[in-house]
Amino acid sequence: MNKNFFGIDLLKTIAIISVPCVHFLLNTHFYKVPLNSILLFIQTYYRQVFIVCVPLFIMATGFLQWKKEWNKKYLRGILNIVLIYVIYSVVAIFFRIYQFGEARTIGEWILMVFKFQAISYSWYVNMYLGLAILIPFLNILWQGFKTKRQFKVFLLVLLFVTGIPMFWNGLPALFGESKIVLFPSFWMPIYPLFYYFLGVYIREYNITIGKVKSFSLFLLITIIEGSILIGFNEGTKFINFVGGYGSALIMLQTTFLFLFLYQIQPPKYKLFSWISVPIRSISSLTLDIYLVSFLTDQWVYRYFMSNIFVKQDTAILYAPVVVISSFCMAYAISLIRQRFIRIR
Numbered sequence: 001m002n003k004n005f006f007g008i009d010l011l012k013t014i015a016i017i018s019v020p021c022v023h024f025l026l027n028t029h030f031y032k033v034p035l036n037s038i039l040l041f042i043q044t045y046y047r048q049v050f051i052v053c054v055p056l057f058i059m060a061t062g063f064l065q066w067k068k069e070w071n072k073k074y075l076r077g078i079l080n081i082v083l084i085y086v087i088y089s090v091v092a093i094f095f096r097i098y099q100f101g102e103a104r105t106i107g108e109w110i111l112m113v114f115k116f117q118a119i120s121y122s123w124y125v126n127m128y129l130g131l132a133i134l135i136p137f138l139n140i141l142w143q144g145f146k147t148k149r150q151f152k153v154f155l156l157v158l159l160f161v162t163g164i165p166m167f168w169n170g171l172p173a174l175f176g177e178s179k180i181v182l183f184p185s186f187w188m189p190i191y192p193l194f195y196y197f198l199g200v201y202i203r204e205y206n207i208t209i210g211k212v213k214s215f216s217l218f219l220l221i222t223i224i225e226g227s228i229l230i231g232f233n234e235g236t237k238f239i240n241f242v243g244g245y246g247s248a249l250i251m252l253q254t255t256f257l258f259l260f261l262y263q264i265q266p267p268k269y270k271l272f273s274w275i276s277v278p279i280r281s282i283s284s285l286t287l288d289i290y291l292v293s294f295l296t297d298q299w300v301y302r303y304f305m306s307n308i309f310v311k312q313d314t315a316i317l318y319a320p321v322v323v324i325s326s327f328c329m330a331y332a333i334s335l336i337r338q339r340f341i342r343i344r
Contacts, residue, residue, distance in 0.1 A: 005064075006276060007262040009283035012060055014261065016286040018053035020293055020323045020330075021046070023121075027301040029312045035233045039313040044238075045226035046316065048253075054124065054245050055195050055254035057286070061131070062199025063262070070136035078132050080343050081287065085125050087341065088291040089118040095295055119294045125287075131192055138193070142200055151201055158194040161187040163248035170243045172232055191246025198255065207259065214260040221253040281335075288334035289327070296329040 025031065025047055035044060068074055093109050096102045096118075104112075112118045116126040145151045165183035201207065225242045232241045242249055266276050282289070304322055309315055 005262075006266040006279070007264040008060055008063060009276075009279050010264055011056055011258065011261040012283040012286050013279050015053045015056040015060070016282060016289050017323075017327060018050040018056075019121075019290055020297065020326045021050040021319070022053060023293070023297055023326075024315075024319050024323055027297055028305070028309065028315045030315075031238050033312045034236055035230060035238060036235050037313050039316055041226075041230050043312075043316050044229050044233075045222070046319070048222050048225040048229070048242070051245075051250060052254040052257055055250060056258060057124075058131070058192050058195035059199035059202075059254065059258050061128075061135075062196040062201075063203045064199075065135050066139065066142075066200040066203045068135050068139060074136065078129065081125070081129060081132065083343055084287055084337075085119075085122065085291065086113065087337065088288070088294075089113045089122070091292070092119045092295055095298075100298070119291055121290060121294045124290065127192060131196065135196075138196060139200075142197060142204075148205055151197075151204070155194065155197060155201060158190075158197065159248060159251065162189075162191040162194055162246050163251045166191070166243040166246045167248040170247075171228070171241055188246055191251075194246075194251065195254070198251075199258075202258070202262070208263055209259055211260055211263060214256045218253055218256040218260060221249060221256065225249055225253065282331060285331065285334040285338060288337055289330045292333045292337075293326060293330040296326040296333070299329070300326045 025043060030040075030043055030047075033040070035041065089112075093112075097104075109118065116122040142151060142154075145154065161184065165185040166188050169182050169185055228242055229238070229240070233239055244250070267273055300322055304318065308318060
């Protein structure tokens with residue numbers, strides 16, 4: 001495989017673009033209205049196409065960090081993540097005070113930074129920092145497996161204690177008023193470990209399947225998810241019966257998309273070779289783009305909801321323009337940070 005990992009850069013680029021796509025529904029009224037029209041059904045499928053954004057990032061982390069060890073260089077990398085988070089938190093607080101009119105004491109703002117609330121989307125940083133601290137020790141764990149089969153069994157166990165209960169337990173009973181069989185759910189919150197180790201497993205054993213097959217399976221599972229959600233939610237407000245990022249279906253969906261994307265090589269024709277440059281640039285700034293998108297979303301959606309939005313059914317028609325506008329502004333601000341404050 002190409003050592004530049006163009007496929008991983010492309011995967012991270014698609015993942016970070018998927019974030020504002022998912023947030024489009026969060027920032028409009030999708031979760032507040034009954035699903036009772038074709039356009040709302042389309043938005044349900046739209047949601048499931050892009051819901052893989054966070055799992056893709058965690059799998060990419062496993063793929064890229066599979067041999068990382070605890071040392072000063074690695075610790076500096078973690079501190080850089082903290083610094084980037086603090087920079088954007090300060091920027092977000094500035095705009096929340098002077099543009100959005102929020103009134104809090106200095107102590108309250110500082111507390112919000114430590115609670116990962118200065119930026120609404122920073123729950124991911126909260127999760128990722130913990131994962132980053134664990135990574136060198138997680139790598140010691142998987143390197144202790146003597147065979148591929150041992151690693152595979154370990155992944156299946158993680159799937160059983162996280163993904164299966166999150167999907168099955170959240171699915172409504174098909175017959176009767178309640179289910180008879182439920183799976184133990186205590187360990188569901190550790191689902192990021194499944195994605196991390198799956199990324200490691202793919203890197204270690206160079207797991208590949210045909211591109212057509214992997215992408216077709218991704219689409220098939222996406223359609224199944226959307227159909228389940230529409231089937232159980234039709235006529236009512238959205239309830240996530242498929243489960244969150246840790247659901248077994250989302251795990252399968254993400255895996256097939258990852259296997260499709262990471263195999264892609266840079267374009268061979270000179271006419272398209274330029275595309276590698278912006279993809280590599282965006283891939284290197286995903287954390288910046290993610291964090292500052294909180295502000296760009298605020299700017300874009302305040303205008304959109306006040307001046308253009310009519311009803312949720314037709315909102316999806318504006319999604320491309322709204323999402324691209326927020327993303328491009330977030331990318332531009334990230335480039336400015338990279339230019340004047342060199343961290344990563």
